[in-house]
Each structure stands twice: as structure tokens, then as C-alpha cells.
Amino acid sequence: MTEQKNTRNSPRRVLEIIEAICLNPEAATATRLSQSLGIPAPTIYRWLDTLCEERFIVAHTSGHYMPGERFRNLVLNSLQYEPKVTERRSLMRKLSEVLSETVSLSIPHGTKLIYFDRLESHWPFQVNLKVGAPLPLHCCASGKLYLSSLEPDVASGIFDRIAEKGSARGTITDQATFGEELARIRKDGFALDREEWFDDMVGAAVPIYADSGALVACLSTHALTTRKTIGDLEKDIPVMIDIAGKLKACMLG
Numbered sequence: 001m002t003e004q005k006n007t008r009n010s011p012r013r014v015l016e017i018i019e020a021i022c023l024n025p026e027a028a029t030a031t032r033l034s035q036s037l038g039i040p041a042p043t044i045y046r047w048l049d050t051l052c053e054e055r056f057i058v059a060h061t062s063g064h065y066m067p068g069e070r071f072r073n074l075v076l077n078s079l080q081y082e083p084k085v086t087e088r089r090s091l092m093r094k095l096s097e098v099l100s101e102t103v104s105l106s107i108p109h110g111t112k113l114i115y116f117d118r119l120e121s122h123w124p125f126q127v128n129l130k131v132g133a134p135l136p137l138h139c140c141a142s143g144k145l146y147l148s149s150l151e152p153d154v155a156s157g158i159f160d161r162i163a164e165k166g167s168a169r170g171t172i173t174d175q176a177t178f179g180e181e182l183a184r185i186r187k188d189g190f191a192l193d194r195e196e197w198f199d200d201m202v203g204a205a206v207p208i209y210a211d212s213g214a215l216v217a218c219l220s221t222h223a224l225t226t227r228k229t230i231g232d233l234e235k236d237i238p239v240m241i242d243i244a245g246k247l248k249a250c251m252l253g
Helices: 002-008 010-023 030-037 043-053 070-080 085-099 143-147 151-159 173-186 230-252
Strands: 056-061 065-067 103-109 113-121 191-194 201-209 215-224
Touching: 002 215, 010 030, 010 065, 030 043, 043 056, 043 065, 065 070, 070 201, 070 230, 085 113, 085 215, 085 230, 103 143, 113 143, 143 151, 143 173, 143 191, 143 215, 151 173, 191 230, 201 230, 215 230
Parallel strands: none
Antiparallel strands: 056 065, 103 113, 103 215, 191 201, 201 215
């Protein structure tokens, strides 16, 4: 009877499984999902296997389940149609006007950080990336900010696996120096790009965190050194943090 009751409402129960995995991946083992959702073990295993086959979730070697590629793509695409998209873009436009520079939003997507949205300034030089394009994790301000949100050993491993580290005259290529940079970012709460991505270009990024402490997005800007110095960008950090707080309320509220 229990099995019949759960299968009768299987679409709803499958969505509850995905929700439980997204809200608390650390507790998302088959046994704990079965217990917390009241779904018999044979049923939970069958649905988990199906969701893995369809790439909505993935199984970790630890026995936990995490959101998969297809689910992450759904979330990414849905953000473009969020109810407050006009408000979000108006906040970004305001920041762009205050800074007189292009401002961008990037979001974690699996093991990558990707471009999500941007408001362009009137300056002729631009970093032309399409929505969904991955950002370099080791040399742009947003990428370093993202890595700083991970456990140090995880960030270190990612840095080690980047084959071509050299990008510009200021790119950090030494592991120890990069570790110190991430520690500084964690302490300061923002990241700077000191001509590490492109020669003669500097940048800054501030985080947008969920209430859980998870990094939701990075709000960033960049400028040619003929227009702004690193010191100028540091002075812009407070207004960026203010707009980031409003964007959090807009995107997650």
C-alpha cells in the first residue's frame, strides 16, 4: 500500500527528491532521502537511478547525490526569466552609471564560473563574452573570488590542474602566491584583478551570498589602466557591495 501511494504521486515525489538534494547535498544519500521523504528504499533507488541516467542528478563516490548537468542548465536558463529581471538590470545599470564602467554578473555552474549578465559602458574597449561563457578561475577577479569560496585544498587542486596559467603580465602562476591571494580575498571580502587577465586592464569583484552562506553570484567590473587604477577600484568597492546586497534581495527574495 505504501509503495502504491508513493508511485501514485510519483511526479511530485521526484520533484521532492530533487529539492532535497539541492537544499542539502551533504545529507542526500539514498538512505537518508528514503527516511526524510518517507519513500521506500526500492522506490528511492529506482528514481535516483533514473534521475542519474537522465543527468538531472549525479552520484558522488561518497554515496551522496548532487544536482546534475541538466538540472543546472534548467536553473541557469530560468534565471533569465526571473520575475524581477527588470529590477535586477536597473540595479546593474545604476552601478554601471556610477562607475562609468561595464558591470557583470557571473554565477557558479558546476565546476565553472560563467557569465550570466552584464551592462556595458560607452567605452570602446570591452571584454566580449557571451552569456554562458566560462570565466578563467585563476586570473580574473570573479574567478579568484569564486575559488576563495571553496575549501583551500579544493581551490589548490583546481589551480594545479590549470595547464596554461600565464595570461597577462600580472598573472599569478605560483601555487604558494596564489594561496596567499585567496586567503587575502577571504579576509577582505572582495577580489581585485591587477592586470592578471589582460595587460593594461584591472578589475574588481564582490560576492552575493545566499543566507546559507553559499556563493550565488559575483558582481564585477573592469577598466583600462588609462582610466582607473587599482586604488580607484578599491574606492568603488563600498558602492559595489551596496548594489550586491540589493541584487541579493532581488534575485533571491
